[in-house]
């Protein structure tokens with residue numbers, strides 16, 4: 001393989017794939033094509049032919065354009081540039097925003113149907129913010145090339161592409177970013193820029209920084225500047241509302257051993273506490289010790305709330321070994337992109353919590369885990385009061401102009 005690299009081919013784009021590329025076929029082989037839209041005919045250059053099952057290509061010319069095509073929101077990522085000069089991180093920026101959401105809906109609906117056998121009438125809901133999906137990123141990681149050039153990585157590469165603007169970022173981040181400069185230190189490293197709800201924008205040179213304050217509604221959360229926080233300006237509030245609404249109040253017992261697995265600094269545990277009151281018993285389980293310290297303080301007003309530093313799988317293994325059960329409990333599950341996986345799903349299901357609210361940032365990992373939960377006695381619990389969550393899954397456009405989508409699924413024990 002390798003002899004096809006650089007070859008130009010004409011492709012008809014048939015569908016969208018998980019991961020942001022579009023699907024075409026060339027001489028019977030699947031080709032994943034970037035910078036295209038389903039329905040288009042494009043000329044594309046083959047960039048990867050290493051696998052016999054599929055190739056990769058970048059569109060270089062649009063021969064028959066989709067009505068949903070728009071000028072890219074970030075010129076540094078535009079098809080007008082040579083493929084190797086396009087910055088990554090805004091792979092849907094050439095698609096009209098409503099159609100971006102339709103493509104994300106298709107990926108999610110297809111994944112849960114194919115992998116979990118669930119035909120959910122899911123929609124991807126917009127969140128507040130600019131209608132063109134710019135100006136939402138409160139966290140940006142820039143990369144530093146060996147010669148000190150600062151920029152973003154090219155798609156599927158660690159090559160640094162210098163950029164002169166950051167349209168997906170908040171104006172505060174865009175103003176603070178050291179664009180167009182050479183970094184004196186940190187060659188080969190990265191620079192994180194963080195714009196908290198309160199206080200100055202911070203430029204972190206590879207450290208976690210001091211504590212910052214994030215505000216959600218009337219509530220303050222304290223955390224390390226470089227620690228995990230939801231990225232979109234409206235993500236924390238959106239997920240707070242979605243988790244509160246997803247919990248079936250008839251099944252909620254404030255005195256049960258409720259858990260917030262992968263709990264970070266306590267955002268979603270506080271959402272549960274705010275809905276069900278000062279008696280609410282809930283424990284966050286989080287692998288990062290510093291985040292757990294913050295969670296303890298952030299949840300201090302609930303006397304029965306606590307925070308534990310542990311990997312979710314080890315926490316559940318210990319609970320199982322101790323002979324504990326979670327009968328009556330509600331569990332919030334908000335794992336990283338890879339999802340909870342077989343181990344955590346199996347261990348959790350064996351402890352018999354009454355209901356689970358699964359917050360997912362990867363549709364395929366969610367679909368895999370829904371199938372695992374189904375085989376362990378948990379089914380989606382449609383919310384009849386809410387048409388958007390009618391199939392038991394809601395989805396939110398928390399990453400506009402990228403292929404990413406956030407979903408919240410309600411599960412109940414059969």
Ligand SMILES: C[S@@+](CC[C@H](N)C(=O)[O-])C[C@H]1O[C@@H](n2cnc3c(N)ncnc32)[C@H](O)[C@@H]1O
Nearest residue numbers: 228262263264267286287288311312334335336
């Ligand atoms: C998607 S974030 C969610 C955090 C929190 N729920 C929020 O919304 O702010 C996932 C969190 O899981 C933590 N984490 C990653 N792997 C873990 C594991 N194996 N066990 C427990 N926590 C883990 C990360 O440090 C991160 O804080």
